[in-house]
Amino acid sequence: MANKRIQTPLKRSVKIVCFLFVLILCLCLGVSIYLSYKNxxxxxxxxxxxxxxxxxxxxxxxxxxxxxxxxxxxxxxxxxxxxxxxxxxxxxxxxxxxxxxxxxxxxxxxxxxxxxxxxxxxxxxxxxxxxxxxxxxxxxxxxxxxxxxxxxxxxxxxxxxxxxxxxxxxxxxxxxxxxxxxxxxxxxxxxxxxxxxxKDILFKTFDMLLIVIIIGGLFIFVFLIWTSKNITDPIEMLEKSALGYIEQSKYVSSPDKLKFEKPNITIKNEVESLSNTIDTMTENIKDYMLQVIEAEKETAHMKEVANTDSLTGVKNKLAFKERVEFLNGKIQENLIKDFGIVMMDLNYLKSINDNYGHEYGDILIQTFCDIICDIFVHSPVYRIGGDEFVIILQGKDLGNRDKLLLEFEDALKGRVEKGDYKPWECPSVALGFAHYDKNLDTCVEDVFRRADAAMYRRKKEMKAERTV
Missing domain, CATH: 3.30.450.20 (PAS domain)
Structure with missing residues (x-):
């Protein structure tokens, strides 16, 4: 009787302690998660x-x-x-x-x-x-x-x-x-x-807390069962299955291939319940891991969207800024040897917009980008302004730049000479190129300024040619 009187309060005490532990954990994690998201x-x-x-x-x-x-x-x-x-x-x-x-x-x-x-x-x-x-x-x-x-x-x-x-x-x-x-x-x-x-911060905080509560509840439930008496053999079976699951997780390529091999426990008591609970828990963890992977994919997709110009599909000014920061880091570490920048300014965009409408101006920009991307297939193209574009040349495209630039100019001239294209289908561009020189350039911006200056010189030449 004495043992029974002692045993019941102990179980109740363990449950109370576990409940308080989860409560305090949730409060601490809630504050931490909230502050992290807010920051x-x-x-x-x-x-x-x-x-x-x-x-x-x-x-x-x-x-x-x-x-x-x-x-x-x-x-x-x-x-x-x-x-x-x-x-x-x-x-x-x-x-x-x-x-x-x-x-x-x-x-x-x-x-x-x-x-x-x-x-x-x-x-x-x-x-x-x-x-x-x-x-x-x-x-x-x-x-x-x-x-x-x-x-x-x-x-x-x-x-x-x-x-x-x-x-x-x-x-x-x-x-x-x-x-x-x-x-x-x-x-x-x-x-x-x-x-x-x-509202978003609170929603994400509650969402994370819910996951913590579910996982914490499952582990507490497992812990309470584990503290029961006379379950040594079933516990060893569970341990063996759990170790097999852990070993399996080292080699599978995707969480959905993980499978917890539930031991054959039919004693109809808390140990069997523990076995079922662990099986459910592993499925929940697997689902959660899949959700995390999906969330990471979505984050990567959102970053790609944020770095892409919506009109043309080429990279935008934000992506260019990130690339410049990356290249500057390589320059500072002396890990980059060669690259070049082509600066391009699309002519007559304002005239097309004014005379035909902005939708035809958009067609002019898209046509221009299609031509660039068809020729400079190995180099990133960035739209950094309404009519301003930058190409960063490296590798084969840098080595073949003269050929590619000539091919690009021929493609533009060919459209004009053929005479079958509308004004908004015949892009005209002033471009300038600058090659990175480690003896002259301390950063990407130095190369960019030289390419920009070359482009503006070409733009003045083209204007003078039209005047003549």
Whole structure:
């Protein structure tokens, strides 16, 4: 009787301890997973904001924009910048993209709108609520927020912060715009919506916790059965099957080929239940491993999509930046011997767009890319601008560059001379080539600049030839 009285509390105590262990583990893992995902998303957001700001400031004429903000009159460059920022908002999808100037008048809680980006629908159809050059906000900002903007005006680099304002809960990046004399005149701001981001973080956290709870529950169940008495032989059978499963896992090429050989245990007690549980557990683990593999494939696919130009199928500016960073690393380590850069600028794209429509401009770009890819089959092609393309030549293509470039020019001329093609099917291009020279070039950018300069020289020559 004494043993029975001792035995029952012990089992209950073990269950309570196991439950508390899982609870504490889930809390710790939950906090850790949540913070990890939050840090990951915020780093991604910072990089996204930084890329947008870098992209936009490269298209701003600060003196012209300052003059527009002072006179409240839109210049031609202002209108071009507005169209460009609208395209950036449409393509890169920030929550808000804007340029403002904080004011100190009338209580110090107002800002002046210099430029706000809108999507096509809001810009041209649903215009109610749009903000324009010279508009002064009313009660949308607090004095503290505007004071913070004044502090940002003194910053030299991008300022990141989480903000909950009238406009929503956002993660923001601000960059001070300065004229040619270095005087600040406005703030370029990029906002990313945090509401959906936090929902995604919580969803992923709960998803991971659910997996932890399931796996933890299974292992606790196995542990409770393992602590039972008089099960030595069945435990050895289970151990043998488990070891066989582990050994099998070393040689199979895919998790779906793993098979747990369940021992023949028919004693109708907890040990048989343990055997069945391990069998189920291995299937769950196998399914989970397959899900992880599928998720990794999806991640790789998403990265490929992110690095591909949607119109042409060639690599985009982001992919080019990654390749440049890779090659720069090889240059620094003295592990690269030879490569070349071909810089190409597509002629007449604006004329085709203006005279025939943007869909024919797209056909011109696609036709141009098809010709490039047919000839430079061993080299990556990058579209780094609307009409700008880069080819990085290595290996056989670099050795055969003269032949390939001649073949490329002949292909373009052949279309014109044949006379069977429409204007948008006859690409014309100015190109420049630069060969990496380790005695001259310290980075890929040096080679790129020489290729770019050669391209512009060729572009001027072509323009002069047309004039003659």
């Amino acid at each position: 990951f998303f915020f780093k991604q957001s910072q990089e996204h904001i930084r890329n947008i700001i870098t992209y936009v400031i490269g298209h701003i004429d600060n003196d012209d924009l300052k003059n527009c903000s002072d006179t409240k009159v839109e210049s031609d460059k202002y209108k071009e910048l507005m169209t460009f920022m609208d395209d950036v908002k449409e393509d890169l999808d920030p929550q808000y993209l804007y340029i403002i100037r904080p004011l100190r008048e009338d209580g110090g809680n107002h800002v002046m709108i210099i430029l706000t980006a809108e999507n096509n629908y809001d810009r041209y159809e649903n215009t109610e609520g749009n903000l324009y050059l010279g508009d002064i906000t009313e009660d949308e900002y607090t004095k503290e927020e505007v004071d913070n903007y004044h502090k940002i005006m003194e910053a030299k680099d991008i300022v990141f912060m989480e903000s909950a304002t009238y406009w929503g809960h956002s993660y923001c990046g601000f960059y001070t715009l300065r004229d040619s004399h270095g005087a600040p005149y406005g703030i370029l701001g990029v906002d990313i919506d945090l509401t959906q981001m936090y």
